[in-house]
Amino acid sequence: MMSLLREIAEPSKRQILMELRSGPRSVSELVDATSLKQPNVSNHLAKLRNRGLVKASKIGRQVYYSLATPEVEAALIGFDRGEEEDSQSNASLDDLSKQYARAAIAGNEAACTKIVDQLIRQSVPLVRIYQQVLAEAMRYVGKWYEVEAIDVGQEHLASAITERMMARVVHFAPPTRNAAKTAIVGCVAGNYHSLGARMISDFMRLAGWKTLFLGPNVPNESFLSAIKEHHPSLILISVAFEGDVPTILGLLAQLREYHHENPGYTIGVGGRMAEIIPEEFVRAGADFTAPNLMVFSEEILPRIEGGANLPIGVFTNHKKVD
Numbered sequence: 001m002m003s004l005l006r007e008i009a010e011p012s013k014r015q016i017l018m019e020l021r022s023g024p025r026s027v028s029e030l031v032d033a034t035s036l037k038q039p040n041v042s043n044h045l046a047k048l049r050n051r052g053l054v055k056a057s058k059i060g061r062q063v064y065y066s067l068a069t070p071e072v073e074a075a076l077i078g079f080d081r082g083e084e085e086d087s088q089s090n091a092s093l094d095d096l097s098k099q100y101a102r103a104a105i106a107g108n109e110a111a112c113t114k115i116v117d118q119l120i121r122q123s124v125p126l127v128r129i130y131q132q133v134l135a136e137a138m139r140y141v142g143k144w145y146e147v148e149a150i151d152v153g154q155e156h157l158a159s160a161i162t163e164r165m166m167a168r169v170v171h172f173a174p175p176t177r178n179a180a181k182t183a184i185v186g187c188v189a190g191n192y193h194s195l196g197a198r199m200i201s202d203f204m205r206l207a208g209w210k211t212l213f214l215g216p217n218v219p220n221e222s223f224l225s226a227i228k229e230h231h232p233s234l235i236l237i238s239v240a241f242e243g244d245v246p247t248i249l250g251l252l253a254q255l256r257e258y259h260h261e262n263p264g265y266t267i268g269v270g271g272r273m274a275e276i277i278p279e280e281f282v283r284a285g286a287d288f289t290a291p292n293l294m295v296f297s298e299e300i301l302p303r304i305e306g307g308a309n310l311p312i313g314v315f316t317n318h319k320k321v322d
């Protein structure tokens, strides 16, 4: 550990290691990113490799370097915490979400990583990073797309970067407890907007639930077979489009039927349509609807875990609708 800290304390090596936090880099990419001379970069990399801090992998003719273990990354973050007086440290989460959105549509993953890492260092909870920075940034991306300021490629780029940033946030947020219950989360068939459902799924996992994330565009039969196989206590479905409403209503009807044979699960619906026609989903058999992760984590999950009577009801932003 001491030798690890000694290496990190050396500014040029730290510059290289910090750059590798955003992903594997070749020597020439590291030269561009750090402005160090090529022989210096190669020399530092050789030493860092010898000491087990960096590993090399060959793709075609090119050699890529990356951090050797999660401990190296954790040490870098710890070092950085005390060291760096970051210009962003006083920025509000809203400013950060906008900065993040701009960086994401430009494909500047290093800048996105920097914003996210800073929030991790400041111990901002996962729910706030997800909701107030990443989800909010994606809302900006949507607005820019709508006014044709960006194209579909940039929208995809921002989504893919955001998925990787979410993995990063989860990586540094250890599970807090073990609820020993199972949840199944997925998007109804036709819905490819999976970031929201994945946020809910990550949060559930950290809340100690065994969580099975089925991803985007899940056919109703696949939802049902996963439910029959894993016996979840909670089923969470994301629906974004009007066109997907008949499909989810069909799924809710099937779930109601199966419930007679296998009671014991709670059903929640979220996503854009859950804000537009929440009552319809509750009438069709959902136990609750939620507009976002914040409301789900603060208002709904505690009720489920506390054994609240079902249905729990319709929630809009931060309040229950009676």
Ligand code: B12
Residues within 6 Å of the ligand: 131, 134, 135, 136, 138, 139, 141, 142, 143, 145, 146, 152, 155, 156, 159, 190, 191, 192, 193, 194, 195, 196, 197, 199, 200, 236, 237, 238, 239, 240, 241, 242, 268, 269, 270, 271, 272, 289, 290, 291, 292, 293, 294, 296
């Ligand atoms: C990114 C994005 C995409 C990506 C999705 C990538 C991915 N892996 O998810 C791609 C490029 C694939 C895509 C495709 C399309 N999209 Co799109 N997309 C967006 C965008 C920009 C952001 C969505 C997002 O990820 N937000 C961040 C997440 C975290 O927020 P969220 O999904 O709302 O989830 C939160 C809550 O809803 C809730 N939640 C969600 N699910 C669940 C489930 C449960 C159980 C619970 C409790 C809570 C919950 O919690 C989450 C966190 O708070 C929006 C713009 C916008 N304003 O939303 C448009 C948007 C949703 N897309 C739209 C459209 C039209 C499309 C396309 C038809 C064409 C297109 N524009 O490319 C296709 C259709 C694909 C399909 N069949 O699903 C429209 C939808 C309009 C509508 N409702 O009819 C929007 C609003 C853009 C617009 N203004 O036109 N899209």
